[in-house]
Amino acid sequence: MKVISVVGARPQLVKLAPIAAAMTRAGQEHLVVHTGQHYDAEMSDVFFSGLGIPAPDIHLGVGSGSHGAQTGTMLSALDPIFDKERPDWVLVYGDTNSTIAAALAAVKLHVPVAHLEAGLRSFNRRMPEEHNRVLTDHAADLLLAPTQVAMDHLAREGLAERSRLVGDVMVDVCLQVRDQVLAGNVAVTGLPEGVDPAAPYLVATLHRPDNTDDPARLTAILDALAALPVPVALLAHPRLVNRAAAHGFDLARGSLHVGRPLPYGELVAAVVGSAGVVTDSGGLQKEAFLLGKPCTTIRPETEWVETLEGGWNVLAPDPHLLPDWTAVATRPAPTVDIGRPYGDGHAADEVVRVLAETSGSQEA
Structure with missing residues:
Protein backbone atom coordinates (compact mmCIF):
# COMPACT_ATOMS: atom_id res chain seq x y z
CA MET A 1 0.00 0.00 0.00
CA LYS A 2 1.24 3.46 -0.92
CA VAL A 3 -0.02 6.44 1.08
CA ILE A 4 0.71 10.11 0.53
CA SER A 5 0.23 12.30 3.59
CA VAL A 6 -0.35 15.98 2.84
CA VAL A 7 0.40 18.40 5.67
CA GLY A 8 1.12 22.07 5.95
CA ALA A 9 0.29 23.48 9.38
CA ARG A 10 1.52 22.98 12.94
CA PRO A 11 -1.38 20.76 14.20
CA GLN A 12 -1.06 18.50 11.16
CA LEU A 13 2.61 17.91 11.84
CA VAL A 14 1.83 16.71 15.35
CA LYS A 15 -0.75 14.27 13.92
CA LEU A 16 1.71 13.15 11.25
CA ALA A 17 4.26 11.98 13.84
CA PRO A 18 2.36 8.90 15.11
CA ILE A 19 1.03 8.13 11.61
CA ALA A 20 4.54 8.11 10.14
CA ALA A 21 5.73 5.81 12.91
CA ALA A 22 2.77 3.47 12.46
CA MET A 23 3.35 3.33 8.68
CA THR A 24 6.95 2.31 9.31
CA ARG A 25 5.93 -0.35 11.82
CA ALA A 26 3.46 -1.80 9.31
CA GLY A 27 5.99 -1.76 6.47
CA GLN A 28 3.83 0.47 4.27
CA GLU A 29 5.12 2.91 1.67
CA HIS A 30 4.54 6.44 2.94
CA LEU A 31 5.37 9.71 1.22
CA VAL A 32 5.04 13.09 2.94
CA VAL A 33 4.14 16.24 1.02
CA HIS A 34 4.52 19.51 2.95
CA THR A 35 2.60 22.35 1.31
CA GLY A 36 4.47 25.05 3.20
CA GLN A 37 1.24 26.63 4.45
CA HIS A 38 3.09 27.31 7.73
CA TYR A 39 6.38 28.60 6.42
CA ASP A 40 7.71 29.95 9.74
CA ALA A 41 10.40 27.57 11.06
CA GLU A 42 8.94 27.76 14.57
CA MET A 43 5.56 26.63 13.23
CA SER A 44 6.89 23.88 10.97
CA ASP A 45 10.53 22.79 10.74
CA VAL A 46 11.00 22.36 14.49
CA PHE A 47 8.29 19.70 14.55
CA PHE A 48 10.13 17.43 12.13
CA SER A 49 13.21 17.43 14.34
CA GLY A 50 11.39 17.53 17.68
CA LEU A 51 8.93 14.71 16.95
CA GLY A 52 11.20 12.54 14.84
CA ILE A 53 9.10 12.90 11.68
CA PRO A 54 10.89 11.93 8.46
CA ALA A 55 11.80 14.94 6.32
CA PRO A 56 9.15 15.72 3.70
CA ASP A 57 9.65 13.91 0.42
CA ILE A 58 8.26 16.97 -1.37
CA HIS A 59 8.04 20.56 -0.09
CA LEU A 60 5.80 22.87 -2.13
CA GLY A 61 6.85 26.10 -0.40
CA VAL A 62 3.46 27.75 -0.89
CA GLY A 63 3.76 30.26 1.95
CA SER A 64 1.22 32.90 2.87
CA GLY A 65 -1.60 34.44 0.87
CA SER A 66 -5.36 34.81 0.83
CA HIS A 67 -7.41 31.66 1.32
CA GLY A 68 -8.22 31.47 -2.38
CA ALA A 69 -4.70 32.17 -3.61
CA GLN A 70 -3.12 29.76 -1.13
CA THR A 71 -5.57 26.95 -1.88
CA GLY A 72 -5.30 27.49 -5.65
CA THR A 73 -1.51 27.39 -5.58
CA MET A 74 -1.62 24.13 -3.63
CA LEU A 75 -4.12 22.61 -6.06
CA SER A 76 -1.96 23.31 -9.10
CA ALA A 77 1.16 22.01 -7.35
CA LEU A 78 -0.44 18.80 -6.02
CA ASP A 79 -2.04 17.71 -9.30
CA PRO A 80 1.14 16.46 -11.01
CA ILE A 81 2.37 14.79 -7.82
CA PHE A 82 -0.78 12.69 -7.38
CA ASP A 83 -0.95 11.96 -11.11
CA LYS A 84 2.62 10.67 -11.12
CA GLU A 85 2.55 8.71 -7.85
CA ARG A 86 -1.00 7.27 -8.08
CA PRO A 87 -1.10 6.26 -4.40
CA ASP A 88 -3.65 3.92 -2.89
CA TRP A 89 -4.60 6.76 -0.55
CA VAL A 90 -4.07 10.47 -0.19
CA LEU A 91 -4.33 11.03 3.56
CA VAL A 92 -5.40 14.52 4.58
CA TYR A 93 -5.42 15.88 8.11
CA GLY A 94 -7.75 18.23 9.96
CA ASP A 95 -9.29 21.36 8.49
CA THR A 96 -6.75 23.70 6.88
CA ASN A 97 -6.36 25.01 3.35
CA SER A 98 -3.86 22.19 2.79
CA THR A 99 -6.61 19.70 3.72
CA ILE A 100 -9.22 20.91 1.24
CA ALA A 101 -6.66 21.53 -1.53
CA ALA A 102 -5.26 17.99 -1.32
CA ALA A 103 -8.73 16.45 -1.15
CA LEU A 104 -9.93 18.35 -4.22
CA ALA A 105 -6.76 17.64 -6.21
CA ALA A 106 -7.02 13.91 -5.46
CA VAL A 107 -10.73 13.41 -6.15
CA LYS A 108 -10.45 15.21 -9.50
CA LEU A 109 -7.84 12.61 -10.45
CA HIS A 110 -9.93 9.72 -9.02
CA VAL A 111 -7.30 9.03 -6.37
CA PRO A 112 -8.90 7.75 -3.14
CA VAL A 113 -8.92 10.24 -0.25
CA ALA A 114 -8.97 9.45 3.47
CA HIS A 115 -9.72 12.26 5.93
CA LEU A 116 -8.14 11.98 9.35
CA GLU A 117 -10.08 13.80 12.09
CA ALA A 118 -13.31 13.60 10.10
CA GLY A 119 -16.69 14.57 11.50
CA LEU A 120 -15.67 17.49 13.68
CA ARG A 121 -18.19 20.34 13.61
CA SER A 122 -18.26 23.75 15.26
CA PHE A 123 -21.43 24.76 13.35
CA ASN A 124 -19.88 28.22 13.03
CA ARG A 125 -19.88 29.06 9.34
CA ARG A 126 -17.72 32.14 9.93
CA MET A 127 -14.77 29.83 10.47
CA PRO A 128 -12.82 28.95 7.30
CA GLU A 129 -11.93 25.68 9.04
CA GLU A 130 -15.60 24.68 9.25
CA HIS A 131 -16.02 24.93 5.48
CA ASN A 132 -12.75 23.06 4.91
CA ARG A 133 -13.72 20.14 7.15
CA VAL A 134 -17.29 19.81 5.85
CA LEU A 135 -16.28 19.97 2.19
CA THR A 136 -13.43 17.51 2.76
CA ASP A 137 -15.72 15.02 4.51
CA HIS A 138 -18.19 15.08 1.64
CA ALA A 139 -15.45 14.68 -0.97
CA ALA A 140 -13.45 11.95 0.78
CA ASP A 141 -13.82 8.21 0.24
CA LEU A 142 -12.92 7.19 3.81
CA LEU A 143 -13.71 9.18 6.94
CA LEU A 144 -11.50 8.45 9.95
CA ALA A 145 -13.37 9.84 12.94
CA PRO A 146 -11.76 10.53 16.33
CA THR A 147 -14.88 10.27 18.51
CA GLN A 148 -18.40 8.89 18.64
CA VAL A 149 -19.73 12.45 18.48
CA ALA A 150 -17.88 12.90 15.18
CA MET A 151 -19.35 9.62 13.92
CA ASP A 152 -22.83 10.87 14.82
CA HIS A 153 -22.27 14.10 12.88
CA LEU A 154 -21.20 12.13 9.82
CA ALA A 155 -24.21 9.82 10.08
CA ARG A 156 -26.58 12.79 10.19
CA GLU A 157 -24.98 14.04 6.98
CA GLY A 158 -25.51 10.70 5.22
CA LEU A 159 -21.86 9.64 5.44
CA ALA A 160 -22.11 6.69 7.83
CA GLU A 161 -21.07 4.05 5.27
CA ARG A 162 -17.76 5.83 4.63
CA SER A 163 -17.00 6.43 8.32
CA ARG A 164 -14.75 4.51 10.70
CA LEU A 165 -14.15 5.24 14.39
CA VAL A 166 -10.37 5.07 14.89
CA GLY A 167 -9.71 7.33 17.87
CA ASP A 168 -7.62 10.47 18.00
CA VAL A 169 -3.97 10.29 16.94
CA MET A 170 -3.27 13.42 18.99
CA VAL A 171 -3.73 11.27 22.07
CA ASP A 172 -0.96 8.97 20.87
CA VAL A 173 1.66 11.70 20.68
CA CYS A 174 0.41 13.82 23.59
CA LEU A 175 0.55 10.96 26.09
CA GLN A 176 3.94 9.79 24.83
CA THR A 330 -7.79 30.85 37.26
CA ARG A 331 -10.16 28.12 38.51
CA PRO A 332 -8.60 24.94 39.94
CA ALA A 333 -8.65 21.68 38.01
CA PRO A 334 -11.91 19.72 38.36
CA THR A 335 -11.87 16.44 40.21
CA VAL A 336 -14.03 14.67 37.59
CA ASP A 337 -12.26 11.83 35.78
CA ILE A 338 -11.79 12.65 32.07
CA GLY A 339 -12.33 9.06 30.90
CA ARG A 340 -11.18 8.07 27.40
CA PRO A 341 -13.42 9.89 24.91
CA TYR A 342 -10.54 10.18 22.41
CA GLY A 343 -9.21 6.64 22.57
CA ASP A 344 -6.41 4.79 24.32
CA GLY A 345 -3.34 6.20 22.59
CA HIS A 346 -3.12 3.63 19.78
CA ALA A 347 -5.16 5.42 17.11
CA ALA A 348 -2.37 5.65 14.53
CA ASP A 349 -2.00 1.86 14.30
CA GLU A 350 -5.77 1.60 13.84
CA VAL A 351 -5.66 4.22 11.06
CA VAL A 352 -3.01 2.25 9.17
CA ARG A 353 -4.94 -0.99 9.69
CA VAL A 354 -8.15 0.53 8.31
CA LEU A 355 -6.33 2.06 5.33
CA ALA A 356 -4.74 -1.29 4.47
CA GLU A 357 -8.01 -3.15 4.98
CA THR A 358 -9.93 -0.87 2.61
CA SER A 359 -7.13 -0.30 0.09
CA GLY A 360 -8.16 -1.52 -3.34
CA SER A 361 -11.86 -1.38 -2.54
CA GLN A 362 -12.07 2.20 -3.88
CA GLU A 363 -12.31 3.09 -7.52
CA ALA A 364 -8.88 3.79 -8.92
Whole structure:
Protein backbone atom coordinates (compact mmCIF):
# COMPACT_ATOMS: atom_id res chain seq x y z
CA MET A 1 0.00 0.00 0.00
CA LYS A 2 1.24 3.46 -0.92
CA VAL A 3 -0.02 6.44 1.08
CA ILE A 4 0.71 10.11 0.53
CA SER A 5 0.23 12.30 3.59
CA VAL A 6 -0.35 15.98 2.84
CA VAL A 7 0.40 18.40 5.67
CA GLY A 8 1.12 22.07 5.95
CA ALA A 9 0.29 23.48 9.38
CA ARG A 10 1.52 22.98 12.94
CA PRO A 11 -1.38 20.76 14.20
CA GLN A 12 -1.06 18.50 11.16
CA LEU A 13 2.61 17.91 11.84
CA VAL A 14 1.83 16.71 15.35
CA LYS A 15 -0.75 14.27 13.92
CA LEU A 16 1.71 13.15 11.25
CA ALA A 17 4.26 11.98 13.84
CA PRO A 18 2.36 8.90 15.11
CA ILE A 19 1.03 8.13 11.61
CA ALA A 20 4.54 8.11 10.14
CA ALA A 21 5.73 5.81 12.91
CA ALA A 22 2.77 3.47 12.46
CA MET A 23 3.35 3.33 8.68
CA THR A 24 6.95 2.31 9.31
CA ARG A 25 5.93 -0.35 11.82
CA ALA A 26 3.46 -1.80 9.31
CA GLY A 27 5.99 -1.76 6.47
CA GLN A 28 3.83 0.47 4.27
CA GLU A 29 5.12 2.91 1.67
CA HIS A 30 4.54 6.44 2.94
CA LEU A 31 5.37 9.71 1.22
CA VAL A 32 5.04 13.09 2.94
CA VAL A 33 4.14 16.24 1.02
CA HIS A 34 4.52 19.51 2.95
CA THR A 35 2.60 22.35 1.31
CA GLY A 36 4.47 25.05 3.20
CA GLN A 37 1.24 26.63 4.45
CA HIS A 38 3.09 27.31 7.73
CA TYR A 39 6.38 28.60 6.42
CA ASP A 40 7.71 29.95 9.74
CA ALA A 41 10.40 27.57 11.06
CA GLU A 42 8.94 27.76 14.57
CA MET A 43 5.56 26.63 13.23
CA SER A 44 6.89 23.88 10.97
CA ASP A 45 10.53 22.79 10.74
CA VAL A 46 11.00 22.36 14.49
CA PHE A 47 8.29 19.70 14.55
CA PHE A 48 10.13 17.43 12.13
CA SER A 49 13.21 17.43 14.34
CA GLY A 50 11.39 17.53 17.68
CA LEU A 51 8.93 14.71 16.95
CA GLY A 52 11.20 12.54 14.84
CA ILE A 53 9.10 12.90 11.68
CA PRO A 54 10.89 11.93 8.46
CA ALA A 55 11.80 14.94 6.32
CA PRO A 56 9.15 15.72 3.70
CA ASP A 57 9.65 13.91 0.42
CA ILE A 58 8.26 16.97 -1.37
CA HIS A 59 8.04 20.56 -0.09
CA LEU A 60 5.80 22.87 -2.13
CA GLY A 61 6.85 26.10 -0.40
CA VAL A 62 3.46 27.75 -0.89
CA GLY A 63 3.76 30.26 1.95
CA SER A 64 1.22 32.90 2.87
CA GLY A 65 -1.60 34.44 0.87
CA SER A 66 -5.36 34.81 0.83
CA HIS A 67 -7.41 31.66 1.32
CA GLY A 68 -8.22 31.47 -2.38
CA ALA A 69 -4.70 32.17 -3.61
CA GLN A 70 -3.12 29.76 -1.13
CA THR A 71 -5.57 26.95 -1.88
CA GLY A 72 -5.30 27.49 -5.65
CA THR A 73 -1.51 27.39 -5.58
CA MET A 74 -1.62 24.13 -3.63
CA LEU A 75 -4.12 22.61 -6.06
CA SER A 76 -1.96 23.31 -9.10
CA ALA A 77 1.16 22.01 -7.35
CA LEU A 78 -0.44 18.80 -6.02
CA ASP A 79 -2.04 17.71 -9.30
CA PRO A 80 1.14 16.46 -11.01
CA ILE A 81 2.37 14.79 -7.82
CA PHE A 82 -0.78 12.69 -7.38
CA ASP A 83 -0.95 11.96 -11.11
CA LYS A 84 2.62 10.67 -11.12
CA GLU A 85 2.55 8.71 -7.85
CA ARG A 86 -1.00 7.27 -8.08
CA PRO A 87 -1.10 6.26 -4.40
CA ASP A 88 -3.65 3.92 -2.89
CA TRP A 89 -4.60 6.76 -0.55
CA VAL A 90 -4.07 10.47 -0.19
CA LEU A 91 -4.33 11.03 3.56
CA VAL A 92 -5.40 14.52 4.58
CA TYR A 93 -5.42 15.88 8.11
CA GLY A 94 -7.75 18.23 9.96
CA ASP A 95 -9.29 21.36 8.49
CA THR A 96 -6.75 23.70 6.88
CA ASN A 97 -6.36 25.01 3.35
CA SER A 98 -3.86 22.19 2.79
CA THR A 99 -6.61 19.70 3.72
CA ILE A 100 -9.22 20.91 1.24
CA ALA A 101 -6.66 21.53 -1.53
CA ALA A 102 -5.26 17.99 -1.32
CA ALA A 103 -8.73 16.45 -1.15
CA LEU A 104 -9.93 18.35 -4.22
CA ALA A 105 -6.76 17.64 -6.21
CA ALA A 106 -7.02 13.91 -5.46
CA VAL A 107 -10.73 13.41 -6.15
CA LYS A 108 -10.45 15.21 -9.50
CA LEU A 109 -7.84 12.61 -10.45
CA HIS A 110 -9.93 9.72 -9.02
CA VAL A 111 -7.30 9.03 -6.37
CA PRO A 112 -8.90 7.75 -3.14
CA VAL A 113 -8.92 10.24 -0.25
CA ALA A 114 -8.97 9.45 3.47
CA HIS A 115 -9.72 12.26 5.93
CA LEU A 116 -8.14 11.98 9.35
CA GLU A 117 -10.08 13.80 12.09
CA ALA A 118 -13.31 13.60 10.10
CA GLY A 119 -16.69 14.57 11.50
CA LEU A 120 -15.67 17.49 13.68
CA ARG A 121 -18.19 20.34 13.61
CA SER A 122 -18.26 23.75 15.26
CA PHE A 123 -21.43 24.76 13.35
CA ASN A 124 -19.88 28.22 13.03
CA ARG A 125 -19.88 29.06 9.34
CA ARG A 126 -17.72 32.14 9.93
CA MET A 127 -14.77 29.83 10.47
CA PRO A 128 -12.82 28.95 7.30
CA GLU A 129 -11.93 25.68 9.04
CA GLU A 130 -15.60 24.68 9.25
CA HIS A 131 -16.02 24.93 5.48
CA ASN A 132 -12.75 23.06 4.91
CA ARG A 133 -13.72 20.14 7.15
CA VAL A 134 -17.29 19.81 5.85
CA LEU A 135 -16.28 19.97 2.19
CA THR A 136 -13.43 17.51 2.76
CA ASP A 137 -15.72 15.02 4.51
CA HIS A 138 -18.19 15.08 1.64
CA ALA A 139 -15.45 14.68 -0.97
CA ALA A 140 -13.45 11.95 0.78
CA ASP A 141 -13.82 8.21 0.24
CA LEU A 142 -12.92 7.19 3.81
CA LEU A 143 -13.71 9.18 6.94
CA LEU A 144 -11.50 8.45 9.95
CA ALA A 145 -13.37 9.84 12.94
CA PRO A 146 -11.76 10.53 16.33
CA THR A 147 -14.88 10.27 18.51
CA GLN A 148 -18.40 8.89 18.64
CA VAL A 149 -19.73 12.45 18.48
CA ALA A 150 -17.88 12.90 15.18
CA MET A 151 -19.35 9.62 13.92
CA ASP A 152 -22.83 10.87 14.82
CA HIS A 153 -22.27 14.10 12.88
CA LEU A 154 -21.20 12.13 9.82
CA ALA A 155 -24.21 9.82 10.08
CA ARG A 156 -26.58 12.79 10.19
CA GLU A 157 -24.98 14.04 6.98
CA GLY A 158 -25.51 10.70 5.22
CA LEU A 159 -21.86 9.64 5.44
CA ALA A 160 -22.11 6.69 7.83
CA GLU A 161 -21.07 4.05 5.27
CA ARG A 162 -17.76 5.83 4.63
CA SER A 163 -17.00 6.43 8.32
CA ARG A 164 -14.75 4.51 10.70
CA LEU A 165 -14.15 5.24 14.39
CA VAL A 166 -10.37 5.07 14.89
CA GLY A 167 -9.71 7.33 17.87
CA ASP A 168 -7.62 10.47 18.00
CA VAL A 169 -3.97 10.29 16.94
CA MET A 170 -3.27 13.42 18.99
CA VAL A 171 -3.73 11.27 22.07
CA ASP A 172 -0.96 8.97 20.87
CA VAL A 173 1.66 11.70 20.68
CA CYS A 174 0.41 13.82 23.59
CA LEU A 175 0.55 10.96 26.09
CA GLN A 176 3.94 9.79 24.83
CA VAL A 177 5.42 13.27 25.23
CA ARG A 178 3.69 13.73 28.61
CA ASP A 179 5.41 10.59 29.87
CA GLN A 180 8.76 11.93 28.67
CA VAL A 181 8.10 15.20 30.51
CA LEU A 182 7.14 13.43 33.73
CA ALA A 183 10.26 11.26 33.44
CA GLY A 184 12.37 14.43 33.30
CA ASN A 185 13.44 13.95 29.67
CA VAL A 186 11.77 17.13 28.39
CA ALA A 187 12.08 20.46 30.19
CA VAL A 188 10.45 23.86 29.77
CA THR A 189 13.16 26.13 28.40
CA GLY A 190 11.15 28.52 26.24
CA LEU A 191 8.79 30.27 28.65
CA PRO A 192 8.77 34.06 28.22
CA GLU A 193 11.03 36.14 30.43
CA GLY A 194 9.28 36.95 33.69
CA VAL A 195 7.42 33.64 33.94
CA ASP A 196 8.81 31.45 36.72
CA PRO A 197 8.19 27.75 35.95
CA ALA A 198 8.31 27.02 39.69
CA ALA A 199 5.40 29.38 40.43
CA PRO A 200 1.76 29.35 39.20
CA TYR A 201 1.30 30.61 35.64
CA LEU A 202 -1.12 30.23 32.72
CA VAL A 203 -0.31 29.27 29.13
CA ALA A 204 -2.16 31.31 26.48
CA THR A 205 -2.42 31.33 22.70
CA LEU A 206 -4.53 33.41 20.30
CA HIS A 207 -4.66 33.19 16.52
CA ARG A 208 -8.21 32.97 15.13
CA PRO A 209 -9.36 35.84 12.88
CA ASP A 210 -12.45 36.51 15.00
CA ASN A 211 -10.16 37.31 17.92
CA THR A 212 -7.24 39.01 16.16
CA ASP A 213 -8.58 40.98 13.20
CA ASP A 214 -10.72 43.53 15.08
CA PRO A 215 -8.31 45.79 17.02
CA ALA A 216 -10.92 46.70 19.63
CA ARG A 217 -11.73 43.05 20.34
CA LEU A 218 -8.08 41.99 20.43
CA THR A 219 -7.19 44.82 22.79
CA ALA A 220 -10.09 43.91 25.09
CA ILE A 221 -9.03 40.26 25.19
CA LEU A 222 -5.41 41.14 25.88
CA ASP A 223 -6.45 43.60 28.59
CA ALA A 224 -8.57 40.90 30.23
CA LEU A 225 -5.61 38.51 30.20
CA ALA A 226 -3.29 41.24 31.43
CA ALA A 227 -5.51 41.85 34.46
CA LEU A 228 -5.28 38.26 35.72
CA PRO A 229 -3.55 37.81 39.09
CA VAL A 230 -0.99 35.28 37.81
CA PRO A 231 1.61 35.55 35.04
CA VAL A 232 0.33 34.58 31.59
CA ALA A 233 2.81 33.04 29.14
CA LEU A 234 1.45 34.24 25.79
CA LEU A 235 3.03 32.02 23.13
CA ALA A 236 2.54 34.39 20.23
CA HIS A 237 1.46 32.84 16.93
CA PRO A 238 2.83 34.69 13.85
CA ARG A 239 -0.70 35.78 12.95
CA LEU A 240 -1.13 37.40 16.35
CA VAL A 241 2.24 39.15 16.08
CA ASN A 242 1.42 40.43 12.60
CA ARG A 243 -2.04 41.66 13.56
CA ALA A 244 -0.74 43.41 16.67
CA ALA A 245 1.90 45.16 14.55
CA ALA A 246 -0.72 46.13 11.97
CA HIS A 247 -2.96 47.52 14.72
CA GLY A 248 -0.01 49.43 16.14
CA PHE A 249 0.14 48.15 19.71
CA ASP A 250 2.34 46.01 21.91
CA LEU A 251 1.21 42.60 23.10
CA ALA A 252 3.03 42.79 26.44
CA ARG A 253 0.97 44.43 29.18
CA GLY A 254 0.21 43.74 32.83
CA SER A 255 0.43 40.01 33.57
CA LEU A 256 1.10 39.17 29.90
CA HIS A 257 4.59 37.92 29.09
CA VAL A 258 5.13 37.37 25.38
CA GLY A 259 7.17 34.50 23.98
CA ARG A 260 7.52 32.44 20.83
CA PRO A 261 5.56 29.33 19.88
CA LEU A 262 7.20 26.30 21.47
CA PRO A 263 8.25 22.99 19.96
CA TYR A 264 5.66 20.37 20.80
CA GLY A 265 7.60 18.72 23.61
CA GLU A 266 8.23 22.05 25.31
CA LEU A 267 4.59 23.05 24.82
CA VAL A 268 3.42 19.88 26.58
CA ALA A 269 5.96 20.51 29.34
CA ALA A 270 4.73 24.10 29.68
CA VAL A 271 1.12 22.95 30.02
CA VAL A 272 2.04 20.17 32.48
CA GLY A 273 3.78 22.76 34.65
CA SER A 274 1.01 25.35 34.39
CA ALA A 275 -2.06 26.14 36.47
CA GLY A 276 -4.20 26.18 33.32
CA VAL A 277 -4.63 27.24 29.70
CA VAL A 278 -6.41 30.10 27.91
CA THR A 279 -6.68 29.68 24.15
CA ASP A 280 -8.73 29.77 20.96
CA SER A 281 -6.87 26.75 19.55
CA GLY A 282 -8.75 23.50 19.04
CA GLY A 283 -5.64 21.40 19.53
CA LEU A 284 -4.53 23.10 22.73
CA GLN A 285 -8.01 22.74 24.26
CA LYS A 286 -7.76 19.00 23.86
CA GLU A 287 -4.16 18.81 25.02
CA ALA A 288 -5.05 20.69 28.21
CA PHE A 289 -7.87 18.18 28.75
CA LEU A 290 -5.59 15.18 28.19
CA LEU A 291 -2.96 16.67 30.50
CA GLY A 292 -5.45 17.34 33.28
CA LYS A 293 -5.34 21.14 33.17
CA PRO A 294 -8.37 23.48 33.19
CA CYS A 295 -8.84 25.30 29.90
CA THR A 296 -10.69 28.52 29.13
CA THR A 297 -11.56 28.84 25.44
CA ILE A 298 -12.07 32.29 23.94
CA ARG A 299 -14.65 31.14 21.43
CA PRO A 300 -18.45 30.71 21.45
CA GLU A 301 -18.18 27.01 20.52
CA THR A 302 -15.81 24.07 20.37
CA GLU A 303 -15.47 21.07 18.08
CA TRP A 304 -14.16 19.09 21.04
CA VAL A 305 -17.38 19.02 23.05
CA GLU A 306 -16.10 16.19 25.23
CA THR A 307 -13.69 18.63 26.90
CA LEU A 308 -16.66 20.57 28.33
CA GLU A 309 -17.73 17.63 30.48
CA GLY A 310 -17.06 18.18 34.16
CA GLY A 311 -15.88 21.75 33.62
CA TRP A 312 -12.45 20.88 32.24
CA ASN A 313 -13.04 23.35 29.42
CA VAL A 314 -15.17 26.50 29.71
CA LEU A 315 -16.21 28.66 26.75
CA ALA A 316 -15.67 32.37 27.26
CA PRO A 317 -16.31 34.13 23.93
CA ASP A 318 -16.11 37.60 25.51
CA PRO A 319 -13.87 37.35 28.57
CA HIS A 320 -13.72 41.13 29.02
CA LEU A 321 -17.51 41.14 29.54
CA LEU A 322 -17.59 38.36 32.15
CA PRO A 323 -17.84 39.66 35.72
CA ASP A 324 -16.26 36.43 36.98
CA TRP A 325 -13.57 36.26 34.28
CA THR A 326 -10.73 36.05 36.79
CA ALA A 327 -12.40 33.20 38.67
CA VAL A 328 -13.06 31.32 35.41
CA ALA A 329 -9.55 31.67 33.99
CA THR A 330 -7.79 30.85 37.26
CA ARG A 331 -10.16 28.12 38.51
CA PRO A 332 -8.60 24.94 39.94
CA ALA A 333 -8.65 21.68 38.01
CA PRO A 334 -11.91 19.72 38.36
CA THR A 335 -11.87 16.44 40.21
CA VAL A 336 -14.03 14.67 37.59
CA ASP A 337 -12.26 11.83 35.78
CA ILE A 338 -11.79 12.65 32.07
CA GLY A 339 -12.33 9.06 30.90
CA ARG A 340 -11.18 8.07 27.40
CA PRO A 341 -13.42 9.89 24.91
CA TYR A 342 -10.54 10.18 22.41
CA GLY A 343 -9.21 6.64 22.57
CA ASP A 344 -6.41 4.79 24.32
CA GLY A 345 -3.34 6.20 22.59
CA HIS A 346 -3.12 3.63 19.78
CA ALA A 347 -5.16 5.42 17.11
CA ALA A 348 -2.37 5.65 14.53
CA ASP A 349 -2.00 1.86 14.30
CA GLU A 350 -5.77 1.60 13.84
CA VAL A 351 -5.66 4.22 11.06
CA VAL A 352 -3.01 2.25 9.17
CA ARG A 353 -4.94 -0.99 9.69
CA VAL A 354 -8.15 0.53 8.31
CA LEU A 355 -6.33 2.06 5.33
CA ALA A 356 -4.74 -1.29 4.47
CA GLU A 357 -8.01 -3.15 4.98
CA THR A 358 -9.93 -0.87 2.61
CA SER A 359 -7.13 -0.30 0.09
CA GLY A 360 -8.16 -1.52 -3.34
CA SER A 361 -11.86 -1.38 -2.54
CA GLN A 362 -12.07 2.20 -3.88
CA GLU A 363 -12.31 3.09 -7.52
CA ALA A 364 -8.88 3.79 -8.92
